[in-house]
Amino acid sequence: METAAYNKGNKPLMxxxxxxxxxxxxxLLAFSGGAFADTVRVTIAEYSKGTGPYFEEAAKAFEAANxxxxxxxEVVPWDxxxxxxxxxxxxxxxxxxxxxxxxxxxxxxxxxxxAPLDENITPDFKARFIDTFLTPSVMDGKVYGLPIAAxxxxxxxxxxxxxxxxxxxxxxxxxxxxxxxxxxxxxxxxTYGFGLQGKEIETDVYFYYGLWANGGExxxxxxxxxxxxAAIDTAKLYKSFIDGGLTQPGVTSYSREDVQNxxxxxxxxxxxxxxxxxxxxxxxxPNLNYGVAPIPAGPDGGKGTYGVTDSIxxxxxxxxKEAAWKFLDFLFTTEQRTKFDxxxxxxxxNAEEAKDPYFADNADLKVFTSLLPDARFAPVIPGWEDIxxxxxxxxxxxxxxxxxxxxxxxxxxxxxxxxxx
Amino acid sequence: MQRASVPYFLILPSFLLTAxxxxxxxxxxxxxxLHDVNRFGMxxxxxxxxxxxxxxxxxxxxxxxxxxxxxxxxxVIGTLIVSVxxxxxxxxxxxxxxxxxxxxxxxxxISLTMTAIVWRWALNGESGMLNSALRDLGIIxxxxxxxxxxxxxxxMQILIGILVSVPFTVTIFLGxxxxxxxxxxxxxxxxxxxxWDQFRLITLPLLKPFINIAFVLNTIYVFNSFPIxxxxxxxxxxxxxxxxVTYLYKTAFxxxxxxxxxxxxxxxxxxLIVFTILYVRLAMREEKQ
Numbered sequence: 126m127e128t129a130a131y132n133k134g135n136k137p138l139m140x141x142x143x144x145x146x147x148x149x150x151x152x153l154l155a156f157s158g159g160a161f162a163d164t165v166r167v168t169i170a171e172y173s174k175g176t177g178p179y180f181e182e183a184a185k186a187f188e189a190a191n192x193x194x195x196x197x198x199e200v201v202p203w204d205x206x207x208x209x210x211x212x213x214x215x216x217x218x219x220x221x222x223x224x225x226x227x228x229x230x231x232x233x234x235x236x237x238x239x240a241p242l243d244e245n246i247t248p249d250f251k252a253r254f255i256d257t258f259l260t261p262s263v264m265d266g267k268v269y270g271l272p273i274a275a276x277x278x279x280x281x282x283x284x285x286x287x288x289x290x291x292x293x294x295x296x297x298x299x300x301x302x303x304x305x306x307x308x309x310x311x312x313x314x315x316t317y318g319f320g321l322q323g324k325e326i327e328t329d330v331y332f333y334y335g336l337w338a339n340g341g342e343x344x345x346x347x348x349x350x351x352x353x354x355a356a357i358d359t360a361k362l363y364k365s366f367i368d369g370g371l372t373q374p375g376v377t378s379y380s381r382e383d384v385q386n387x388x389x390x391x392x393x394x395x396x397x398x399x400x401x402x403x404x405x406x407x408x409x410x411p412n413l414n415y416g417v418a419p420i421p422a423g424p425d426g427g428k429g430t431y432g433v434t435d436s437i438x439x440x441x442x443x444x445x446k447e448a449a450w451k452f453l454d455f456l457f458t459t460e461q462r463t464k465f466d467x468x469x470x471x472x473x474x475n476a477e478e479a480k481d482p483y484f485a486d487n488a489d490l491k492v493f494t495s496l497l498p499d500a501r502f503a504p505v506i507p508g509w510e511d512i513x514x515x516x517x518x519x520x521x522x523x524x525x526x527x528x529x530x531x532x533x534x535x536x537x538x539x540x541x542x543x544x545x546x
Numbered sequence: 547m548q549r550a551s552v553p554y555f556l557i558l559p560s561f562l563l564t565a566x567x568x569x570x571x572x573x574x575x576x577x578x579x580l581h582d583v584n585r586f587g588m589x590x591x592x593x594x595x596x597x598x599x600x601x602x603x604x605x606x607x608x609x610x611x612x613x614x615x616x617x618x619x620x621x622v623i624g625t626l627i628v629s630v631x632x633x634x635x636x637x638x639x640x641x642x643x644x645x646x647x648x649x650x651x652x653x654x655x656i657s658l659t660m661t662a663i664v665w666r667w668a669l670n671g672e673s674g675m676l677n678s679a680l681r682d683l684g685i686i687x688x689x690x691x692x693x694x695x696x697x698x699x700x701x702m703q704i705l706i707g708i709l710v711s712v713p714f715t716v717t718i719f720l721g722x723x724x725x726x727x728x729x730x731x732x733x734x735x736x737x738x739x740x741x742w743d744q745f746r747l748i749t750l751p752l753l754k755p756f757i758n759i760a761f762v763l764n765t766i767y768v769f770n771s772f773p774i775x776x777x778x779x780x781x782x783x784x785x786x787x788x789x790x791v792t793y794l795y796k797t798a799f800x801x802x803x804x805x806x807x808x809x810x811x812x813x814x815x816x817x818l819i820v821f822t823i824l825y826v827r828l829a830m831r832e833e834k835q
Contacts, residue, residue: 208799215587232585232802324693325780375671375691377783378699383670392672510801521783525695 163448164195166220168210170203170435172274173401175468183465187455194448214238214440221443222453224273227261227434228503228510234264235507240441241267245450253457258474261502262436270436271457272474276399277493277500278334278431280421284414286316286394295418299338299362302395302421306371309394319366320384320393323376323524329516330431331381334397334420335359337429337501343512344504347545351516352531352538360523360530367524376524389413399433401470403489417492432500434474472497508544515540572815578808585802597809606785607793607810613700614769614789614814621707621768622761625715628708629760633719634749654713662777665706669693669778696786699779703787706774711767715760722756723749758829762822769818790814 169180177200184196199220201209207229213219225233233239246268251259254272262270282295290309296302306318322331333343339362341355350356366372373379373393381398388396389410396402397420406413422428437456439449455461459477466473466484472493473479484490503509519537522528579597582590601607636647653661668675671691680686693699726749734744772791775781781788781796788796790810798807 211586211799211802211804236584236586236588238586324782373672374689375694377695378669378671378691378693387672390673508801514796514800517782518784525783527784 163193163445164197165222165445165449165452166197166199167452168206168213168220168223169198169200170206170224171200172203172469172471176200179465179468183456183461184452187452190455191448191451194445194451196452217442219440219442221445221449222437222439224435224437225270227270227272227436228505230262230269230436230438231264231505231507231509233438234269238441239269240439240443240446241269242271242439242450242453243267245454250454250457253459253475253477255474255476255479255497257432257497257500258434258472261432261434261505264505270438271453272434273437273456274435274469275472275474276401276433277472277496278330278397278399278420279492279496280395280397280418281388281402281415282418283388283391283394284416286312286391295416296421299335299421299423303362303366303369303371306366306394307369310369310371316391317371317373317393318395319372320388320396321363321366321372321376321379321524322381322384323379323521324383325380327381328521329513331397332359332363332516332520333431333501334429335362335423338421338423338427340423340425340427343501343516344506344541344545349512349538349541349545351519351541352535356534356538357531360520360534363520364523364526364530377521388415400472400490400493404470417489419492419496428499429501430496430499432497432502434502506545511544512541515544575808575811578805579812581805583803583805583808585804587804593805597806598813601806601809601813606788609785610781610788610790610793611813613787614791617700617704617707617789618765618769620704621711622764624704624708625711625764626757626760629712629715629719630753630757632712633716633723634745636716637720637723650716651713653710658710658771659773659777661710662706662773665702665774666693666778669699669702693779695783700787703774703778706778707768707771710774711764715764718756718760719753722753726752758825762825765821765825766818769814 167180167184169176171177177198180198180200184198187196188194197220206224207226210219210223210225230239258272258275259268262268262272280295286309287293287295287305290305290312292305292308296305302319309316309318322328336343336350336356336359339355339358341353341359342350344350345353367376373384373387379387384393384396385398385402385405387393388402389406391413403417406415420428420430437453439446439453443449456465457475459475462473462475462478463481463483465471466478472490473481473484479485479494484494506512515537519528519533522533523530577589578587580592580594582593582596584590632650636643636650640646667673669692671677671689671694674692676692677686677689680690690698692702730748731744734748739747770791772795775787775789775792776795779787781792785793791814794807794810794814797803797810
C-alpha cells in the first residue's frame with residue numbers, strides 16, 4: 126500500500142514451469158517441516174525495513190507462549206504481493222495467513238478462497254477495533270479480514286513557503302488554495318503551490334480528492350460518477366492549476382513518491398498523502414518546516430479523504446485454522462498493534478491503542494484521525510483495478526491537454542459503466 | 547530398419563525434456579486463453595476465441611501492438627547502425643584498446659532493471675541529471691519533462707534500449723571481425739581499394755552472418771523486453787508508451803484477467819515465430835545464392 130511504487134524487476138507472466146518448480150519446492154518443505162505439530166505460514170507485505178524484523182519478533186514472542194505452534198513468516202515486497210498470491214493460490218501453495226489489499230478482497234471472497242472469521246470473533250474482540258477500519262473488510266455481513274494497516278490522506282504544506290508568500294493558514298477551500306498557489310507563484314522562485322501526482326499507482330486517487338470536495342462520487346447507484354458535473358468541475362479546476370503554472374511542470378511524469386520528494390526538497394508547497402511522510406521527513410529532511418491540514422473543501426463544504434486499509438486474511442484451505450486464529454488474536458492485542466503502527470507510521474486501528482500518548486499527542490496524526498469521519502474507502506465492486514486504470518488514463522489525457530475535458534470523461538465513464546455491469 | 551530408429555531413440559530423452567519444458571506450458575497457456583479464467587488461474591467455462599475477439603476490439607491493445615513493432619525495429623536497427631562502427635574501431639590496434647573495450651562492455655554487467663531505474667532518475671524533470679547537464683551546457687533554459695509525454699518519453703526509451711543492446715551486439719561483431727583474414731585487406735590494398743571499398747566489399751559481406759545472428763537475437767530480446775519501459779513509465783501516461791509485454795503484465799497482474807493475458811502472450815509468440823522463420827528463410831536463400 127504505502128511503499129515505493131515503482132516496480133523493481135517484476136517478471137512478466139510467470140511461466141507454468143516456474144510454478145511447477147514452486148510446487149515441487151514447497152512440497153519438499155512440507156516434508157521437512159513435520160517436526161512441529163502446527164506450522165502457520167504467514168505472508169507479509171514489506172511496508173518498510175522494519176516490517177520483517179517486527180513480524181519475526183512477534184512470531185518469536187508468540188511461539189514462546191505457544192510452544193506447539195511454529196510461525197513461519199514470508200516477507201514479500203508490496204509491489205509483487207498480488208502476483209505472488211495469485212501464483213501461489215493457483216498452485217494451491219498459499220500460506221495460511223496473508224496480508225492483502227482490502228480492495229482486492231471481493232475477488233478473493235467471490236472465489237471462496239478466504240475463510241470468514243465470524244465464529245472466532247467475540248464481542249470483546251470486536252470492541253478492540255475502531256469501527257471505521259473494520260467495516261471495509263465486512264462482506265455480506267461476514268468479517269473476512271482484519272485491518273492490519275490503516276491510513277488516510279491529508280495535505281502537507283510547507284510553512285516557510287506559505288509564510289514567504291504572506292499566507293498564515295493552510296487553505297480551507299479549493300478557491301483559497303488557488304489564491305494561495307498564485308501568491309506562491311508570484312514569489313518567482315520556481316516553487317509551485319500544488320504538488321499534483323499524474324503518474325502510476327493512485328493517480329486516480331489524487332483526482333478523487335477534488336471530486337469528493339465538489340460533492341461527486343466515484344460510483345453512484347451502480348454508475349460511474351466520472352461524467353457528473355462534479356467530476357467535470359474537478360477536471361477543469363485541476364487543469365486550471367496546471368495551465369496557470371501552479372503545479373510542478375509535467376505532472377504526468379510524477380508518481381506519488383516523486384511529488385513527495387519535490388515536497389521534501391521544498392520545490393512544491395503542498396502534497397496530499399499518507400501519515401508515513403512525516404516519518405520520512407523526520408529522517409530525510411529534518412529541517413523542513415511543515416504542517417498537516419485537511420484536504421481543502423469544495424464550494425458547498427464537501428470534503429473527503431481517502432481511507433485505505435490492508436487486511437490480514439485466513440485462507441479457506443488452511444489446515445491450521447485454529448492456530449492461525451490464535452496468532453491473529455495475538456497480533457491484534459493493544460501491545461502488538463502499538464509496536465507495529467509506531468514502526469510503520471500507520472494510524473491506530475485499535476481503540477485502546479489510539480489513547481497511547483504517541484498517537485494522542487502527535488500533532489500530525491491528530492489531523493489524520495480527525496479526518497476519519499469523512500474517509501471514503503475504495504468501493505467494494507468487482508473490477509476496481511480496471512476502473513482505477515481507466516480513470517487514471519482519462520485524467521492523464523486531460524492533464525496533458527490531449528483530450529477535451531467533457532468528452533474524455535464521458536468516454537471513460539461509459540467504459541467504466543461497461544465494467545460495472 | 548533398426549538402424550534407422552536408433553537416432554530417434556537416442557534423442558528421445560532430450561526431446562521429452564524439451565517437451566516438458568516448452569510444449570507442456572504452451573499447451574497450458576493455450577487452454578488458459580480459450581477459457582474464462584479467474585484471477586487465480588482456475589479454469590471456468592470454455593469460451594473459444596472470445597479473449598482474442600475482445601483483444602482485437604481493444605484500441606489500447608492494437609496501439610500497443612504497432613508500438614511494439616516500431617519499438618523493436620527502432621531499437622534493433624539503431625543498435626546495428628551504432629554497433630558496426632564501434633566494433634570496427636575496437637578491432638583496430640590502438641593504445642588503450644583494452645580500456646575502450648571494457649568501457650563499451652561495462653553496461654552489460656549491470657542488470658537491465660537497475661540501468662532503467664537509474665535512467666528514470668536521470669530523466670526526472672526537476673532533479674534529473676540530464677536536465678541539469680543540458681542546462682549547464684546552455685542547451686536548454688527550462689527543464690524538459692522527459693517522461694511526461696510519449697513524444698519525449700518513447701524516444702528516450704528507445705535510446706536506452708539501444709544503449710543496453712550495444713555491448714552484446716559489439717561482442718558478436720568483434721568475434722566476426724577476428725575471423726576476417728588480414729591478408730584479404732593487404733591484397734585489396736595492393737589492388738588499389740580504399741578503406742570504404744574494403745569495408746563495403748570485404749568486411750560487410752564477411753560480417754553478414756554475424757549481423758544476421760545479432761539481428762534475430764536482438765529482435766527476440768527487444769520484442770520481449772520489459773524493464774526499460776516498466777521502470778520509466780509503466781506504459782503511461784494513458785497507455786501511450788505501452789508495448790505488448792507491459793500490456794500483458796498489467797492485464798495479468800493488475801486486472802487479474804489471466805485468460806486475456808494468455809491470449810496476448812500467444813499472439814506475441816506467434817508474431818515472433820513468424821518473424822523469425824521469415825528472416826531465417828530470407829537469410830538462407832541469400833546464402834545459397
